[in-house]
Amino acid sequence: MGSLPQTTPPAHHTVRLIDIAEQTGYSLATVSKALNGRSDVSPLTKKVIAEALQRSGYSQPTRRRPVNRNIEVVFQTFENLWSLEVLRGALRAAKSYDVTITVTESGDRIHPDSSWADDIVQRQPLGAILIFSNLTAQERERLQSRHIAYVVFDPSGDPAPDDMSVQADNWTGGLSATRHLLSLGHTRIGIITGPDDMMCSRARLDGYAAALSEKGLNSDPSLITEGDFTTAGGYAQAMALLENPEIRPSAIFAGSDLQSMGVYEAARQLGIRIPEDLSVVGFDDVQTASYLGPSLTTVRQPLQDMAAAATRMIMGAEHGDTVDKHIIMPTTLMVRDSTCALRGE
Structure with a gap:
């Protein structure tokens, strides 16, 4: 048969x-x-x-559909212009999906309080944008077990393969900022980094060192200081770099615009003119950067676009779509009035 x-x-x-x-x-x-x-x-x-x-033949994902159609943005602290730029980008993207954005403030600079994951699970949002370091295994399991999509925004280390993440091209940003100052004749370039345990800080510092190496220059440890991305931290580190006129740098690359504002105040108190006596480059291009006196040359980190992308990633995961898990967005040097050619001695 x-x-x-x-x-x-x-x-x-x-x-x-x-x-x-x-x-x-x-x-x-x-x-x-x-x-x-x-x-x-x-x-x-x-x-x-x-x-x-x-x-x-479309079949809707079988996962639980939350009652609350909102996405939580979890900040360590919501107190500066950087945070506002992130929130604006998330709101812009959420509007097109008819979902709301809520803000959670929790924890410290390194990591939110351990209860944050339990709080999110209890509220049952569509997803969460996490503005802090990478998750612990326990936190990751807690969110995944309840099918809550999450995106790590600007992760402090290499993101886990299964985590969605969004970040800027920090290395290229540090490279372009330092190349700009070198092109103006500066060779003693100070840098105020962010916290050393954050990947974005290390990447910007590596870009700075790479640009110096291109010109045959070695990084001078006395010109490298660690800040905390705040204005007060930028002021303190700038005072340390600038108070001795015999060894002060002719330019400073600050790892954030907020730190640049601290550099401006330190220079004012010491009677140092920007850019005539000191060129300054920031990082982020927050909304007020172009309104400083003089307007700040800075590396534009597309914070709003990054937050919008994170929102779209969560909605894509919610709909069962295939999404890019790891997005790196380009940075752009914005040349304004806080930098100029080095004057002859």
Whole structure:
């Protein structure tokens, strides 16, 4: 007796909501709203999208759907312009998905209080953007067990393979800032880094050292100081670099715009003119950088775009889409009035 003909099952194809959006001509946000039964989508639109979903064999993820359609942004502390830029980017992206953003302030510079993960699980958000160092294994398991998507924003170390993360190209930023000062004739360039245990600080310092090496210059340990990304820290470290006129640098690369503001105050108190006596470069390009006197030359870190990308990553994971797990965004040198060519001795 002959065997029955063998049939080959069709190849599996994961249908994403973005595919449905392209098929129907509606935006991804509209497709998402229709799928979630939102009242601000017309019956006709819902019908068209539902039919497209059925034809494509789309199946909604079986994970728990939270009652609260919000994303939590977890800051160590929410007290400066840097934090505001991050929040603005998250709000901008969340609006297109019809979700809300809530802010949690928890912990210290190194890591939030150990209770933060339990608090988030209890509130059941769609996801969380975590503005701090990498998670512990216990925290990661806590979020994953409840299907709460999370993105580590500017991780302090190499992000875990399974974690989603967003960061800036800090090494290139440090390289371009120092190259700019070298191109103006400066060779004694001080640097005020961020905390040494943060990857972004180490990357910016490595970029600084690489730029010096290109010119055959060695890093001078006496010109390298560790700050904490705050204005007060920038002031203290700038005073240490500048108070001795015999050995002071002719330029300072500050690891954040907030630290640059501290450099400005130290220079003012010491009677040092910017940029005539001291060139200054910051990092971040927060909203007020261009309004300092003189306007600050700085490395633009696209904080709003980074936060918007983190929000989209969470929504993609919520919809079962394939998302890039690790995003590195480019930095840009913004040349303004706080730097100038080195004057002859």
